[in-house]
Amino acid sequence: MTDLQQDTDARLHHALHSLAExxxxxxxxxGVQLTVFRDGRLVADVAAGTAEPRGARPVTPDTLVYSASTGKAVASTVAHVLVERGLFELDTPLVEFWPEFGAHGKxxxxxxxxxxxxxxxPALPLDITVEQLTDWEWxxxxxxxxxxxxxxxxxVGYHAGTFGHLVGEFVRRATGRPISQVLADEVAGPLGIADELYFGVPDRELPRVATLENDPQGHAIFTSLPDQFPLFQAAPRQVVPDAVFGNRADVLTSDLPYQGTMTARALARMYAALVGEVDGVRLVSPDRLAALAAPALPGAIDEVTGAPAIWSVGYAAAWPPASGSDASGDAGVLRDVAPGHPTSFGMGGIGGSGGWADPVTRVAVAVTKTRFNPVDASLMQQVTDLVRGWES
Incomplete structure (x- = not known):
């Protein structure tokens, strides 16, 4: 690495640290974590603030943060790695491994x-409870x-609360292992992040998990939305994540593969290993990368959100949106957003966390945060703007 590259990287790290502070x-x-990789190399890894709303425990790069639908990209990555290994194909019917799934013409x-x-x-039962949601067999x-x-x-319609169990049970039937174990064995383990990237957090690791707090203004706006709000038709409000939900031990320790608890460093490392090689590990081939990152449903309207469908094969295409638009994860997919960089892909969570990567520039970015805001992802947007400027 040249002195110029080192200087440029140092300036990005300083800018991200200043943004966080x-x-x-x-x-x-x-509390926040902001991480950037480029060409498989860790460029910036910022941790700032506290891991508790009114406490002194600092956020460190090792702090685990519940990050809601950010975890959908992790489940998708597990699936693509297994396709890469030849265990099944993208066009394999779920009934091939899960016969009873074929009921009612499926x-x-x-x-x-x-x-x-x-x-x-796309929809969970309207009367579902958190206890049922965390019961894998149910x-x-x-x-x-x-x-x-x-x-x-x-x-097409955003499978907000069903996505993870559909992927996860298919993976479990095909491999004989829970998707959390497959994540550890096939993705996180080879990348050296098995203790930083989870669906269900082991009990022993719960002390490392940050305690979330709801942003008062954002939470008030979101809870004032009517029951007819599109997201609530797919994921009833009693199971839509907020800080209280994300702090529950049963939620944190259960396999909910449409969500995840992680460090930004681990999430960015995973994305970096999708778009390139990280310490000798590349998760998918260049051809599969091109297929998974491209928009899959051009021109389609999402039946759940009413907005143009933004999905690639397992991720949000051209995500995050362009500067000045909404990048707020689950909330963001409920309205039109300005397209982002055409080759980037990623996934955000409703609280403001998220990650993305660009196969062209081979940059990977992740943001985790402890203040849960369902209507504002300005931190992700500001980080993206800084990284885009650094790329150029």
Missing amino acids: TAIAAGTET QGITLRHVLTHSAGL MSAMLAGAEPRWAPGER
Whole structure:
């Protein structure tokens, strides 16, 4: 690495650190992690603030942070790695390994349909409880017995709360292992981050998890939305993540593969190993990378959100959105957003965390935060703007 590269990287790290400290001083954030990789090399790894709303425990690069739908990209990565290994194909029907899933005409639903949110199973039961959500067998049986809302591939609609269990049970049936174990064995372990990237957090690791707090203004705006709000039709409000939900031990320790608890460093490292090589590890081939990152449903309208479908095969295409638009994860997919860089892909969580990568520049970025804001992801947008400027 040249002296010029070192200087440029140092300036980016300093700018990200200043951004984090300014947000914390202003009271808009409590604790944050900001990580950037380029060409498989760690460029910036910022941790600032506290891991508790009113405590002294600092956020460190090792602090685990519940990050909501950010974890959908992790589940997708597990699936793509198994496809890369030849265990199944994107067009393998789920019933090949999960026969009872074929009830009510679901025999034609493939892994590709699930990853592109076109399987026709976007909604959880309106009366679902958190206890049912965290019961793997109950969720799997419910999905196996569900009636699809449309034929597979006919339409698309954000599978907000069903995505993870559809992927996860298919993976469990195909491998004989829970998806959390497959994540550790096939993705996190080879990358040296098995203790930083989780669906369900082991009990022994709970002391490392940050305690979230709800942003008062954002939380008030979100809770004032009517029951008819599109997201609540797919994921009823009693199971839509907020700080209280994300602090529950049963949520943190359960496999919910549409969510995740992680460090920004681990998430960015995973994305970096998708778009290139990290310490000798590359998760997918260049051809598979091109296929998974490209928009899968151009011109389609999302049946759940009413907005243009943004999905690639397992991720959000051209994400994050362009500067000045909304990058707020689950909330962001409920409205039109300005397209971001055409080759980037990623996934955000409703609280403001998220990650993305760009196969062209081979940059990977992750943001985790402890102040949960469902309507504002300005920190992600500011980080993205800084990184885009650094890229150029």
